Amino acid sequence: MVGPIYIIAVALGLAFVMGLFGKSLKNLSEWAMLAGLGFMTFVSGQWLLEFMNNTRAVETIFTAGFKPPYSINLQMGIQEAFFTFIINVVGLLGGIYLFKDLKQTGPNAMMVFLVFVMSLNVVVMTRDMFNLFVFLEVGSIATAGLILLNNNGNALQAGMKYLIATGIISSILLVGIIYAYYFSGSLNIDDILAANLGASKVTVIAVFLIYVSVLLELKPFPANGWGIDVYTAANPGIGALVSAASASASLFVLYKLASLGGAEWLNYIAIIGGITFVGSNLIGTKQESPNRLLGYSSIGQIGLLTMIVGLSNILGEKMIFIASGILISHYAAKAGLFWLSGIINAKDIKGWAALRKSPFLLFLFGTFVFALIGFPPFPSFFGKWELIMTLATGGHWAWMVTILVGSFIEGIYLFRWLGYAIKLDHDELPDFKIEWNKIFPVWIMAIVLYAVGVYVSPLTEGGMFINYLPLMFVLFLFAIDFLPIYIKNTVSIGGIIWYMFHIYPVLENDLLRLIFAGIFLIGGVLTLMAGYNKKGTRKGFYPMAMMMYAGLIGIIESSSMLEFFFSWELMTAGSYFLIIRGKRSLPHGYSYMLFSIGGAYAILFGFGLAFASGFDTSLAALGDINILPTLAYSLLAVGFMTKTASLGLHIWLPGAHGEAESDVSPMVSAILLKAGVFGLMLLFLYMDRASAGANNLWYVLGWVGALTTLVGNMSAAFQEDAKRLLAYSSIAQLGYILFALSIMTHLGWLAGFTYTINHFLFKAILFLVVGGIVVKLGTHNMYEMGGMIKKMPFSFIAVLISIIVIGGIPPLSGFAGKWLFYNAILEKGWYFQGALIFFSGIVAFLYLYKLIHSIFLGQLKDNHRTVKEISAWILVPSYILIIGIMIFSAFPHWILKPIETMIAPYFSSQALMWDGTKALTSYGYWDGTTIMIVVGTAFVLLLTWLIVLSAKAKKIEQFNIVFAAERPFRPETTHVSYNIYAGYKKALGFVVAPGITIFWNVVSTFVLEVANWFRRIYSGNMQNYALHVVLYIVVFYLIALGGF
């Protein structure tokens, strides 16, 4: 074992020797520096390993050979080992990253770099107050020097601001230290902590000064302009170190001193951290410069960690796990992002669009962004999960809200940025080249994130059951991403089919899950089949699609809330990437993501309440929520409804589904939305049917469902874009489902299931076929289509059958759904809502007519004379789905009867009777098989007659429309189906007035304006920043101690 003191001795010795090397031995200095950093990493890593194997007790290093408090002592325990290790790792990697910059500046800069990393080690290890001060000063002076690696005016100004602010802060710390010494007679931290200075009104002032200066070192909002400028102007390699290493060390100092004042002070720390977390992220939303944005994000994350330290009494022993999970994610992601920023070297986050030239960089960027937000499988996910659960246990709602709001705001700018990188059309793209020494550290950090994530997951309750198999498959697909489509597609389909066989025995006796597994997996196979008609490699598509399916199937398989949430987030991430692939999907993918994380946080809050109710981590905990049950259920419902796109939460859907690629639309519409339905079903089954809160909620949701239906159908009718029309139709259909489920009766649920299955079948067909047509014709606009019936007869039949199902026209299964639906409504007595639903059912005919008429009937357009039928790869899955429709229509009892059995325990009355194939209710009966036979026979007869007739008919050639003297300014206005329902729109358009879009726009504008207003404090004047620091001290003092 190499003693920790050698970290310091070797680093300093090397630094002193390097002065001799001079410029001629630049290379030698460089390698010496790296060797030194490597040695430091080795020593701390070795200690960390020993501690993790429990083969060591805490080691105290006595300098000068005397016992503390008479001499300075250092301590090496597991926490110190952890912190020094991560500091040294990022130091070493940062040294590699800055290899060329340091060489250019010369050995002096290398010495400074080495000493900088060394000083952070001492800051972590020292147990002496004044020694802490000295090495904090060493660290800040070194930082002020390293800022100047970027030799420009901005770096100079930032460095000066940094010097002034830290000068004031460290002086205040010094006064605090000398008073602590005066009161306690010792400089040893343990002695000072034991002296309990917070207890006396006289001595508490030392506590205040120490706290305020340590907190100010952490750059609390809003007294942190000086810190942000450092991130902005310094070389990103230095930014990475400041963010990952210095901030970690400062945080550890706070942790070390946390018990200095007592519980009341911890409250202040938590509040300061919370304000910083929310405030800093809020201001980040207006930021366009990558480094500065990273600065805001860094400060925000450190605020969150500060808050966690402040909440340590509440979090108890979980605190270490939570803090390290979030810290390690921040550490690796922020270092990686700063380094990436240095590689891209763009002035504006829009310039990051250049990133997609290199898929690997994009992969790294995505990894870091998701790790920061706290998506699985990264350690921050587990940290945040435990944090929310533990806070919920103690009933700390305000803290939970703070954390979730702050995280959401962070998502606002991180996903905007990620979206730009993936999708933005931007002209001024920076040129960049990737040097090995710059990309290597970034890779290491990404690997750290994944490895630590998988390592920590079993440490959480329920985390050990997480099924990483599908994720492995995703990784495998990443590895083979360079292969052509047909191979990857086959592999993906094979994987799904294999999983079907794997999962069937597990779910055999759980029909609810089996149905959804069927929708997800069979749907997955069918929609993937359409992919065979694409050419090339389709980079990134398959891993992301599989990630979505992995999430979906994980939701089905999960038995604990953690697994559920893990899979939910996985699904969200995968589907986000799928959605944003569309040509004009940038804003829609973004809003999808924002609604999704908002919804996910609502779910998380609900889960927290459920966990707190009985300390049960399984999903069954949803069954007995006794803490604020109505709130919990509402939050969970809202969370799931963001995925089902219910009214108010639906504005992301039309764009996301409408603009997605032709085979992605059916995935995210027919399949993905059902995850929300599944969530709602689970929730509704668990909710306490006797409670007034639950019944009120259902009543409200019933109305929401009905209104969603109306708005969805009306909007669909006024669409000119074929895919958006289908998207709005989805909103409406999901409204039906929500309504049906909210009825909470036997019949209602049967209707809900029927709608769910139907929607899966027909929406997959419609999106596949219409998507194919849109690609063939090169336009989304229906008024630019027409007469396709002869060119695409198979498509026509597929669309026809689908709209028969949507319309609920006998003999197809849509009728079964409607029949059950109206029976359920009558039985429940929701007449007003029922009327609304009935009315929107009529509206549905308008858009269905428009869809089939504009595309397939009417005149063929000149430029479409040569188009052919869409690809067989689209038609085959569609027709398989049509077979599904036929079976479900003819033999509905095959599926409905088992569902009845399944839901029987939940709903007392058996309102539906079966008599052979005949279904009976008190309002009448319906026999799917017979209707099918009758209508089928009639159809065949009529068709034969028509064909016979049409043989005699005289064919008339299409003629050109000649405009008398003038051409219409907008040719589309002459199309028969253009704005076909203008009259209705005039009368009823207010229903679809974009009120909700306007509402959300106002909300987002408001947030951004608040951010804009707040950030005016960052005026750029260094004196003002110093003033902020002093003012912060004064205000904190008046609040904390002003009372006496």
Added chain:
Amino acid sequence: MIKKWIILGILAGMGLIFFDLFSAFRGNETLGKTADYYARHGAEEVGASNIVTAIVVTYRGFDTLGEVTILFLTAAIISFVLKIRQEDILPNRPIRITSELLDSASQVIVPVIFMVGIYIFVNGHLTPGGGFPGGAVIASGVLLMILSNPNFSVSHKVIAWVESISGVGFVLLGVMGILFAGGFLDNRVLGLGDFGKLFSAGIIPFIYSFIGLKVGAELSNILGAISHAQNEKN
């Protein structure tokens, strides 16, 4: 103008804090726990009659190492920030004529100044002073050399050697403490000697010499760097 009043208001708040600090201070009648220990045992454990030195070099020697590091850092940063490169120095810069008096005086005075500086740090364990003032005095000697002869370039080689060797020597003495005595920077690597003598107090005189030399070298470096920066092209 309003801003001045705002500042004054905030400073009034600071004044309140300072006033509370002032009221919290109630003087001392006796020594605190740590100080009492040093007073009782400092001389015998470390062998230095100057207790402050005993603390600075031994008990809190680690702080002093950090402090030396700060000067070292400052010098390093200043020299890379000001970029003293050969090509920056104007080839035919005007030679300033200094008074002959200053020139010849410096030849006499500089060695004396150096001697004084060395005396101060070598006797640090016996009398007030020590490495830091000693080093500062040496640096002022160097300064005088620069002033008397503007073309006198602080010989980087010499200073670099002094700086490095004294720095490494400090660290090595510290490590010897681990190997041969109780810990890093332990004074008792050498015998404590006779109390009050020059060669006593263990390695304190050596460490203080290293500190003095290093401080002198660093300060000379800083001064040299700034004075050279005058020659830099704008």
Added chain:
Amino acid sequence: MFVVIAIFIGVASLIGGYIAIHHEDLSVAIIASGLVSLFASIIFLLLAAPDVAMTEAAIGSGLTTLIFFYVLNKIRQRND
């Protein structure tokens, strides 16, 4: 007696500080600030801290002042 000296020195150092901050001529200001350090080292002597007094005199009022002048010179040269 010492108390009177202490008050006198204290007031003097405050006046020095005021001049250092408010005098328009930077040279005067720098010298005033050096004087503040010098007064401080006298206070240190009064407080029975000869080590600190020496160091403050050598470094605070000596070297610091010198560096200030060096930098000021450099800036004035450029302004010429």
Added chain:
Amino acid sequence: MEYIAISTGFALMLLGLWGILSQKNLIKIVLGFTIFDTGINIVMVSIGYVKGKAAPILDVINASEAANKIVDPVPQALVLTAIVIGLGVTALMLVYVLKLHREKNSLDINSFKDLKW
């Protein structure tokens, strides 16, 4: 005695802060820092002062006597360190000022507001 010293220290600190926060000239701001630091040093030494005791330099080893003879040496040791640190920071700040002046040919703090928001 120590009360006078410590109040002088606090007053100098306030004066220094006033300089830092109100002066427009960068050199004046750095001067403010040196005065601020001097103030802190005086405060620190005052805190270690014991009424009527001598400087912590002993003639002979006499443990019991020494404890009653000298002032607290610890703050003095700390101040020694603080003075040197102060010098380092001041020198670094001045070099920054030099470079900043080179950048904009101005010492006015208001000319350095390129980074904001």
